[in-house]
Amino acid sequence: MPTNNNPKPAVVLLSGGLDSATSAAIAQAEGYQVHALSIDYGQRHRFELESATRVAQALEVAEHKILTIDLAALGGSALTADIEVPQGRSDEQIADGIPITYVPARNTVMLSLALGYAEVLGSADIFIGVNAVDYSGYPDCRSEFIAAFEQVANLATKAGVEGKLKFQIHTPLIDLTKAEIIRRGTELGVDYALTHTCYSPNEQGVSCGKCDACQLRLKGFADAALVDPIEYQ
Amino acid sequence: MPTNNNPKPAVVLLSGGLDSATSAAIAQAEGYQVHALSIDYGQRHRFELESATRVAQALEVAEHKILTIDLAALGGSALTADIEVPQGRSDEQIADGIPITYVPARNTVMLSLALGYAEVLGSADIFIGVNAVDYSGYPDCRSEFIAAFEQVANLATKAGVEGKLKFQIHTPLIDLTKAEIIRRGTELGVDYALTHTCYSPNEQGVSCGKCDACQLRLKGFADAALVDPIEYQ
Numbered sequence: 251m252p253t254n255n256n257p258k259p260a261v262v263l264l265s266g267g268l269d270s271a272t273s274a275a276i277a278q279a280e281g282y283q284v285h286a287l288s289i290d291y292g293q294r295h296r297f298e299l300e301s302a303t304r305v306a307q308a309l310e311v312a313e314h315k316i317l318t319i320d321l322a323a324l325g326g327s328a329l330t331a332d333i334e335v336p337q338g339r340s341d342e343q344i345a346d347g348i349p350i351t352y353v354p355a356r357n358t359v360m361l362s363l364a365l366g367y368a369e370v371l372g373s374a375d376i377f378i379g380v381n382a383v384d385y386s387g388y389p390d391c392r393s394e395f396i397a398a399f400e401q402v403a404n405l406a407t408k409a410g411v412e413g414k415l416k417f418q419i420h421t422p423l424i425d426l427t428k429a430e431i432i433r434r435g436t437e438l439g440v441d442y443a444l445t446h447t448c449y450s451p452n453e454q455g456v457s458c459g460k461c462d463a464c465q466l467r468l469k470g471f472a473d474a475a476l477v478d479p480i481e482y483q
Numbered sequence: 484m485p486t487n488n489n490p491k492p493a494v495v496l497l498s499g500g501l502d503s504a505t506s507a508a509i510a511q512a513e514g515y516q517v518h519a520l521s522i523d524y525g526q527r528h529r530f531e532l533e534s535a536t537r538v539a540q541a542l543e544v545a546e547h548k549i550l551t552i553d554l555a556a557l558g559g560s561a562l563t564a565d566i567e568v569p570q571g572r573s574d575e576q577i578a579d580g581i582p583i584t585y586v587p588a589r590n591t592v593m594l595s596l597a598l599g600y601a602e603v604l605g606s607a608d609i610f611i612g613v614n615a616v617d618y619s620g621y622p623d624c625r626s627e628f629i630a631a632f633e634q635v636a637n638l639a640t641k642a643g644v645e646g647k648l649k650f651q652i653h654t655p656l657i658d659l660t661k662a663e664i665i666r667r668g669t670e671l672g673v674d675y676a677l678t679h680t681c682y683s684p685n686e687q688g689v690s691c692g693k694c695d696a697c698q699l700r701l702k703g704f705a706d707a708a709l710v711d712p713i714e715y716q
Contacts, residue, residue, distance in 0.1 A: 319552040324600045355599030358639045362595045366588030367557045389644040398635045405631050406591045411622040 257283035259312070260375035260420070261368045263360050264288050266301030268445045268467060269423055272435035273379035274309055276422045279438055282375060284311040287367055289360050292322030297455040301446035308441055317363055324354060357390035361399050361419065369407050374415040376403075381423035381431060396421055428470025436476060443479035457482050490516035492545070493608035493653070494601045496593050497521050499534030501678045501700060502656055505668035506612035507542055509655045512671055515608060517544040520600055522593050525555030530688040534679035541674055550596055557587060590623035594632050594652065602640050607648040609636075614656035614664060629654055661703025669709060676712035690715050 260282035262274045277284050286309075288302040299316060306314035357380065364376045380391040389395060396419050403417035404410040410417055423431050435442065447467045448457035457464050459482035471478040493515035495507045510517050519542075521535040532549060539547035590613065597609045613624040622628060629652050636650035637643035643650055656664050668675065680700045681690035690697050692715035704711040 315556060317553060317556060319596075320550060321599060323548060323550060324596075324603050354602040354641075355595050355639060358595040358598060358635060359592070362588050362591040363552075363557075365591060366554060369587040370557050389641055390639045392638070395635070395638040398631070398638050402591060402628070402631045402635050405625070405628040406588060406623045408587075408622055 257281055258375065259283045259285055259371045259373040260377055261285050261287055261364045261371065261373055262311075262377040263364055263379065264302045264306060264314070265379070266298040266303075266305060266446050267379070268435070268442060268447055268470075269379035269381060269431060270302075271305045271309075271379075271440050271442070271445050272431050272438070273377050273420075273422055274305065274311065275435055275438040275440045277375075277377045277420070278309065282377075284309065285367065285371055285373070286311045286314040287360075287364050288314070288316045289363060290316055290318040291356065291359070292320045297446045297448075297451055300455075301444055304444040305441075308444055315367065319359070319363075321354070321356070321359065355390070357388075357395070358399070361403075365403050365407065365417070368417065369409050369415070372409070372415070374409075374417050375420060376417065377420045377422065379423050380421050381426055381428075391424075393421070393424060396424070427473070428466055429473035432470050432474045432476060436474075441479075445480070447480075452483055459483060490514055491608065492516045492518055492604045492606040493610055494518050494520055494597045494604065494606055495544075495610040496597055496612065497535045497539060497547070498612070499531040499536075499538060499679050500612070501668070501675055501680055501703075502612035502614060502664060503535075504538045504542075504612075504673050504675070504678050505664050505671070506610050506653075506655055507538065507544065508668055508671040508673045510608075510610045510653070511542065515610075517542065518600065518604055518606070519544045519547040520593075520597055521547070521549045522596060523549055523551040524589065524592070525553045530679045530681075530684055533688075534677055537677040538674075541677055548600065552592065552596075554587070554589070554592065588623070590621075590628070591632065594636075598636050598640065598650070601650065602642050602648070605642070605648070607642075607650050608653060609650065610653045610655065612656050613654050614659055614661075624657075626654070626657060629657070660706070661699055662706035665703050665707045665709060669707075674712075678713070680713075685716060692716060 260277050262277050262284050264270045264274055264286040274284055274286060286306045288299055290299055361378065368376055400417060400419045409415035447463045449461040449463045450458045457480060468478060493510050495510050495517050497503045497507055497519040507517055507519060519539045521532055523532055601609055633650060633652045642648035680696045682694040682696045683691045690713060701711060
């Protein structure tokens with residue numbers, strides 16, 4: 251729900267996870283009219299996109315687009331290809347290096363699509379929910395990457411080159427811990443029951459509680475002294 | 484056909500047009516094993532992708548992938564949306580500004596996908612057939628854009644960050660005129676009869692000869708003192 255009568259449009263990448271839901275709520279709190287963009291990149295399960303749709307509805311966004319692109323055809327990741335997702339790894343293991351759940355060029359692809367959408371809308375503002383905890387080795391969640399992409403955005407587009415738009419990639423979560431993200435979202439009224447985080451849910455979409463993503467989420471709620479409203483196996 | 488026994492893999496963006504066919508032939512001549520990537524971004528006609536397949540076969544590339552992404556869903560271009568393609572424009576009109584056939588963020592999206600594919604292959608080399616004539620106002624065909632994207636590529640990827648690959652975006656046509664491109668491709672044995680250029684073909688796929696793309700192509704063959712082998716209406 252927009253907080254003023256003449257809000258500026260912003261494109262918000264919405265995965266259905268906890269972080270992007272918070273990022274969307276922050277964009278609204280900053281007065282933007284949210285045009286949510288979800289990318290179906292061949293995820294092994296559909297629960298993430300269903301969550302994105304529920305989150306978009308709950309936030310009453312101006313528009314929610316879902317674009318399909320078969321990144322799985324390129325291979326190379328446990329999230330899209332037929333590789334087993336690691337479970338029960340220790341914090342040290344999680345912190346050590348880039349996980350096999352890395353999807354090649356994922357954020358570059360997503361930001362490119364968000365850029366095309368933003369240009370069509372006449373919007374200069376793109377929100378992406380990357381953060382230092384989620385980073386856990388993903389190179390395309392770092393501020394150096396975001397800054398370089400912002401450069402590309404302003405050189406790639408008609409609106410950027412003509413000086414009509416100065417594109418900005420907003421990363422409101424980049425320096426927050428998971429607990430801080432959850433506290434901020436809770437203040438803004440985000441319903442985390444609608445979000446999906448698990449890399450390895452069962453057939454009913456119930457989270458495993460053991461994969462890296464579940465562990466980070468559960469630790470975040472614990473550190474924030476809040477209860478995670480979703481069900482676990 | 485690879486020119487040596489242990490060629491390095493390269494990803495070559497292949498649209499089915501004259502430029503990308505030449506770019507692929509140049510990559511082979513430089514000793515790369517070509518992995519061609521075509522993007523079906525919701526083009527209004529399918530002839531371009533059919534040409535890409537024919538060109539890939541004629542060049543005997545190692546692999547040809549076609550990824551589908553519905554950029555038309557984002558709106559904003561005569562090539563993907565329901566806007567009339569301009570015909571019979573003068574050279575001055577063509578040279579003046581960015582045409583309405585501009586597809587938002589197209590080359591950014593294509594290079595992002597090529598980057599993901601390259602990383603999976605363990606390839607550091609991406610070829611794209613942008614050039615100064617084709618530029619005709621497209622911001623994402625300029626060398627500033629290409630250099631900025633190269634930065635992104637090396638910051639976005641596991642292989643780039645770990646120093647295993649130093650990504651390079653090759654633009655062998657960027658400083659060539661259309662006539663020079665056609666001469667170079669002809670030397671390398673490219674069969675331009677297989678390529679498709681027209682923005683506005685009839686139902687049989689026969690080129691109009693009048694749209695900006697046809698005019699540039701015809702002028703290129705004339706300037707090169709060669710005969711364009713394709714049929715026109």
